[in-house]
Amino acid sequence: xxxxxxxxxxxxxxxxxxxALLLIVAGAPPLEALGLIGEGAFGDTxxxxxxxxxxxxxGMAAAGLVVTFRAGLWNIGVEGQIxxxxxxxxxxxxxxxxxxxxxxxLLLLAGVLGGALWGWLAGILRVKGRVNEIFGGIGLxxxxxxxxxxxxxxxxxxxxxxxxxxxxxxxxETWLPTIGDTRLSWVGLTxxxxxxxxxxxxxxxxxxxxxxxxxxxxxxxxxxxxVPANATLYWAFLWGGGLAGLAGGLLVAGLQHKLVPAxxxxxxxxxxxxxxxxxxxxxxxxxxxxxxxxxxxxxxQLQLRLDLxxxxxxxxxxxxxxxxxxxxxxxxxxxxxKRLAASAEATV
Amino acid sequence: MTFRKWSASLVGxxxxxxxxxxTAGTTTTAEVASTTPTTAGEEPLTTTAAPDxxxxxxxxxxxxxxxxxLVGPQDDHGWSQAHYEAGLYMEEQLGAEMIVxxxxxxxxxxxxxVEQVVDDMVSQGAQLIFATSDDMRDGILAGAANHPDVPxxxxxxxxxxxxxxxxxxxxxxxxxxxxxxxxxxxxxGCAAALTTQTGSIxxxxxxxxxxTRRLANAAYLGARYCYENYxxxxxxxxxxxxxxxxxxxxxPGVTLDPTNVTNEFIDGGADVLISGIDTTEALVRTGQRAExxxxxxxxxxxxxxxxxxxxxxxxxxxxxxWGPSYVExxxxxxxxxxxxxxxxxxxxxxxxxxxxxxxxxxxxxPALSAEAATSxxxxxxxxxxxxxxxxxxxxxxxxxxxxxxxxxxxxPKQIWYTGQLLEGMEGASSAE
Numbered sequence: 001x002x003x004x005x006x007x008x009x010x011x012x013x014x015x016x017x018x019x020a021l022l023l024i025v026a027g028a029p030p031l032e033a034l035g036l037i038g039e040g041a042f043g044d045t046x047x048x049x050x051x052x053x054x055x056x057x058x059g060m061a062a063a064g065l066v067v068t069f070r071a072g073l074w075n076i077g078v079e080g081q082i083x084x085x086x087x088x089x090x091x092x093x094x095x096x097x098x099x100x101x102x103x104x105x106l107l108l109l110a111g112v113l114g115g116a117l118w119g120w121l122a123g124i125l126r127v128k129g130r131v132n133e134i135f136g137g138i139g140l141x142x143x144x145x146x147x148x149x150x151x152x153x154x155x156x157x158x159x160x161x162x163x164x165x166x167x168x169x170x171x172x173e174t175w176l177p178t179i180g181d182t183r184l185s186w187v188g189l190t191x192x193x194x195x196x197x198x199x200x201x202x203x204x205x206x207x208x209x210x211x212x213x214x215x216x217x218x219x220x221x222x223x224x225x226x227v228p229a230n231a232t233l234y235w236a237f238l239w240g241g242g243l244a245g246l247a248g249g250l251l252v253a254g255l256q257h258k259l260v261p262a263x264x265x266x267x268x269x270x271x272x273x274x275x276x277x278x279x280x281x282x283x284x285x286x287x288x289x290x291x292x293x294x295x296x297x298x299x300x301q302l303q304l305r306l307d308l309x310x311x312x313x314x315x316x317x318x319x320x321x322x323x324x325x326x327x328x329x330x331x332x333x334x335x336x337x338k339r340l341a342a343s344a345e346a347t348v
Numbered sequence: 349m350t351f352r353k354w355s356a357s358l359v360g361x362x363x364x365x366x367x368x369x370x371t372a373g374t375t376t377t378a379e380v381a382s383t384t385p386t387t388a389g390e391e392p393l394t395t396t397a398a399p400d401x402x403x404x405x406x407x408x409x410x411x412x413x414x415x416x417x418l419v420g421p422q423d424d425h426g427w428s429q430a431h432y433e434a435g436l437y438m439e440e441q442l443g444a445e446m447i448v449x450x451x452x453x454x455x456x457x458x459x460x461x462v463e464q465v466v467d468d469m470v471s472q473g474a475q476l477i478f479a480t481s482d483d484m485r486d487g488i489l490a491g492a493a494n495h496p497d498v499p500x501x502x503x504x505x506x507x508x509x510x511x512x513x514x515x516x517x518x519x520x521x522x523x524x525x526x527x528x529x530x531x532x533x534x535x536x537g538c539a540a541a542l543t544t545q546t547g548s549i550x551x552x553x554x555x556x557x558x559x560t561r562r563l564a565n566a567a568y569l570g571a572r573y574c575y576e577n578y579x580x581x582x583x584x585x586x587x588x589x590x591x592x593x594x595x596x597x598x599x600p601g602v603t604l605d606p607t608n609v610t611n612e613f614i615d616g617g618a619d620v621l622i623s624g625i626d627t628t629e630a631l632v633r634t635g636q637r638a639e640x641x642x643x644x645x646x647x648x649x650x651x652x653x654x655x656x657x658x659x660x661x662x663x664x665x666x667x668x669x670w671g672p673s674y675v676e677x678x679x680x681x682x683x684x685x686x687x688x689x690x691x692x693x694x695x696x697x698x699x700x701x702x703x704x705x706x707x708x709x710x711x712x713x714p715a716l717s718a719e720a721a722t723s724x725x726x727x728x729x730x731x732x733x734x735x736x737x738x739x740x741x742x743x744x745x746x747x748x749x750x751x752x753x754x755x756x757x758x759x760p761k762q763i764w765y766t767g768q769l770l771e772g773m774e775g776a777s778s779a780e
Contacts, residue, residue, distance in 0.1 A: 040468075044471070046467055046471075050459075050464055053459075054459040142601070145601055145602070146601075149594070149602050153555075153594055157778075160557065160558065160767065160778060161555070161556060161557040161778075162555060162556035162557075162592065162594070162776070162778055163483075163554075163555030163556065163557060163594065163595060164555065164594045164595045164599065164602050164603055165454075165482075165483045165555065165595060166454070166486075169486055183461075183463070183464070255461070256454070256461075257486075258486070260454045261455075261599075261602045262454045262455040262458065262599065262602060263454075264458075265454060265455070265458020265459070266458060267458065293459070296458075296459045297459050297460070300449055300457070300460055300465070300468070301468075303448065303449055303450070304447055304448075304449055304468060304469070304472060305472075307448075310449075310457075
């Protein structure tokens with residue numbers, strides 16, 4: 001357990017150290033800058049709510065990724081699955097009649113289905129076409145991105161306008177209900193908690209979770225042992241895509257209230273980094289995703305207060321992941337060297 | 349495959365993807381570098397865009413604090429930099445203090461909405477907020493409604509225009525400021541027509557809306573007039589094509605790449621490019637091709653010193669000078685006399701490049717010939733004294749339907765809400 005916590009804390013310290021150096025080079029007081037990011041993310045109720053709002057889609061997509069990663073699938077297509085979910089949710093928001101109690105569940109369900117469809121397509125490419133899911137996912141991501149752009153600038157354009165800046169906002173009945181004066185929705189928050197707990201339970205306590213792990217660690221022997229490998233892969237893609245699609249639906253209904261081409265905004269790729277950093281543990285996904293969301297929301301303070309470029313926030317995130325992966329590699333090498341040394345001793 | 353082995357190779361790929369995916373990471377390296385005087389791969393900045401000492405202190409309690417929300421980078425040599433410099437001018441003139449956030453758009457900052465930025469700026473003490481893009485409409489309408497006591501300006505918008513089509517009478521704290529850039533674009537079109545050797549002009553347009561149709565049409569009218577009256581050519585033989593990239597600036601994977609659009613225009617025979625987007629790719633690319641020996645020229649947009657990006661290919665730049673009008677609004681907030689007006693401000697015809705008085709100016713570029721400059725001055729004088737009014741019929745829309753009858757002069761509303769490109773122009777009037 002201490003090793004596991006160290007695998008999280010050491011890279012964090014290294015990343016913060018590098019960031020502090022960068023800040024000093026940029027001529028900024030590092031402690032004040034980091035403090036401002038924290039204040040920008042958690043300084044008052046509004047900011048906490050905004051940080052949680054950013055946490056919801058990121059955490060949701062990351063939860064779905066844990067499922068696919070567990071099955072040994074590098075589902076990089078998650079960005080496209082978020083977009084596909086957002087498109088499906090937008091289609092419902094535009095056309096479905098009725099009050100919030102009807103239309104919101106419908107559009108979120110559409111988001112799940114849209115994302116699951118996109119995940120399933122990556123699954124077909126992988127299973128039938130033998131296309132590695134990394135390439136399939138990236139390709140499908142481009143398709144989803146282009147389709148969203150086409151819809152925004154074409155059939156779903158604002159009257160008299162052709163701009164990629166987004167559709168007309170959808171009617172207010174399709175907006176997620178918020179908590180008090182904030183922009184945070186209890187619907188999204190509840191769904192995220194359910195998703196995280198659900199994925200954790202499914203992976204740890206169910207037969208499906210066991211199959212995922214079997215297929216993930218050794219597909220050939222899993223098949224020999226009678227695990228339906230292809231079906232398991234499809235289900236993993238459906239889960240991963242479905243949760244990513246739900247993230248897309250939540251972005252439409254809870255944040256943008258319209259479809260914009262950049263609806264996913266790189267959250268899919270960020271989610272992959274979150275899951276890598278969490279070493280594929282759902283229990284770590286929640287706090288790490290929150291941490292990333294906090295940096296993302298809080299870093300605009302660097303420019304607002306210190307006149308620094310707030311892209312430094314993204315630098316912190318990148319450095320953090322690099323540090324984590326390097327640390328993990330170094331750890332593994334140390335263990336290996338020890339083992340080699342031990343076996344050398346034994347043979348002497 | 350082990351988790352670890354894959355992770356290492358994936359991270360490399362991912363960091364690239366995150367960067368390409370249009371998150372705040374997009375400009376990481378360049379922007380970190382911009383705190384030093386030069387940005388990687390670009391000309392040194394000629395302006396004071398790098399962070400300086402004037403805005404670092406906050407909450408001193410002296411004077412006016414105002415917020416400036418920019419859609420693109422504050423050093424874009426275009427639309428956003430023109431606003432940023434107006435903010436610096438306000439600081440200087442009013443002893444005010446600016447809080448600025450740039451790159452506020454869904455691609456660069458997915459987790460930041462205009463509404464949130466408004467909240468942030470108000471909580472930091474902003475007593476006046478400028479939302480400086482057409483793209484910020486939904487956000488600033490919501491932000492103004494959330495803080496009815498804080499005066500705000502939505503630049504280029506029409507929400508405060510009582511006769512307009514999108515009037516928001518309930519938002520009594522939200523005004524609009526825009527410049528009569530039609531005049532600047534007419535000069536741009538004129539300079540292009542005076543210079544072209546192939547008789548073919550390319551207009552690199554942003555997205556399609558009332559504003560951009562209005563400005564593309566103005567450029568075309570200016571080009572036609574000068575082609576006919578100063579060069580004695582048949583205006584109907586002048587080719588004028590518009591290609592829209594889809595947004596105010598390049599977003600990889602979402603918009604067309606303006607550099608490619610520029611190349612396509614030149615490859616297709618156009619030798620003068622007029623830019624309608626926020627950034628300077630059209631000029632930069634044209635400058636490269638001119639350097640390689642081609643006879644091509646460009647006219648950038650928005651920012652007084654934009655020609656500096658490629659002076660030898662630059663015929664001139666129509667620019668916005670937001671400073672004076674912003675100072676006036678700032679003063680009205682200090683005096684407690686702010687009113688949510690719709691202001692559509694023209695040039696100071698006595699001296700259109702007077703930085704203290706004129707909203708719209710035109711810097712002539714080094715590539716403009718002396719002869720062309722003389723004709724352009726004559727044209728400008730005609731616009732100034734009213735002897736030339738190009739919004740006069742007969743003018744038809746692109747589909748042949750009448751826009752203005754013979755002798756009819758367009759009203760401000762007809763000019764602002766232009767439904768189509770004009771007859772004779774190539775390019776889309778709306779989405780296909």
